[in-house]
Amino acid sequence: MKRVTLILLSVIFLASCAKEKSVEERYVYEGDKVVDVETGDEYFMEDEGEITVVHTDGTMEVIAVEEAPFFETALSEEFLKSMEARLEERKLKLLEDKRDKIREVRRSRYAHMSDDDLLSQFKQAHKDQLDLSRQIDMIAELIDRGVIAEDEAPIMLEISPELIDFDVELEEPIEN
Known part of the structure; x- marks a missing residue:
């Protein structure tokens, strides 16, 4: 019984000493989002300066970029550059689509x-x-x-x- 208690205490002690994952290990950049591997939350940048967090239960919240848990890490730099480039690309595409629509309406007029x-x-x-x-x-x-x-x-x-x-x-x- 003493051995079982000693083993159990050792396991508990080792588990409590286990190092938490670093930000780089916990948050993984996957294409157009960052995923929290511990909670499953997904972070998307849809507007400049804001990040949409989609939680595993389906709820969503919008936070400032500075509030993201991975802000000011190497991951955030890569993520932000990629998202800003995609956001700019999307804005240009929407602007071009609007111009095309205006031209088409004008042409028909x-x-x-x-x-x-x-x-x-x-x-x-x-x-x-x-x-x-x-x-x-x-x-x-x-x-x-x-x-x-x-x-x-x-x-x-x-x-x-x-x-x-x-x-x-x-x-x-x-x-x-």
């Missing part, structure tokens, strides 16, 4: 008009001082069609080049 008709309509709109966003929209379509060059737009609109945003969304279609 003026599909029924020839290049000359559209140019005439722009000139009349400019003369009548129609809403500037509509004028820019027509100019953008003329540029897309190759009727005018992009550097001609400020001259035709009689505004500074910095004021031109060709990705303008019109709220209602132009009526003829």
Whole structure:
């Protein structure tokens, strides 16, 4: 009985002396997330400066990057660089998709008009001082069609080049 008690105490003592895993051992970087190997929690970066934690029970919480348990480790540097690059890539993709959608809507808006008709309509709109966003929209379509060059737009609109945003969304279609 003394031996069993001695062995049991030895095992308990050794177990209590066992070293906790280091941050690098506990948190593993897996592609687009960091996984806590002890709890199973997953850390994703969906917004700049914030990390979404998905717990094993399915609950989610958003924490600041600085609050992540692996913050300021070699792992966090690699994770943050990768996530920021992916976030930037995703933002650029969304912006490009939005621009494509604007171009497609614009293309369909003026599909029924020839290049000359559209140019005439722009000139009349400019003369009548129609809403500037509509004028820019027509100019953008003329540029897309190759009727005018992009550097001609400020001259035709009689505004500074910095004021031109060709990705303008019109709220209602132009009526003829």
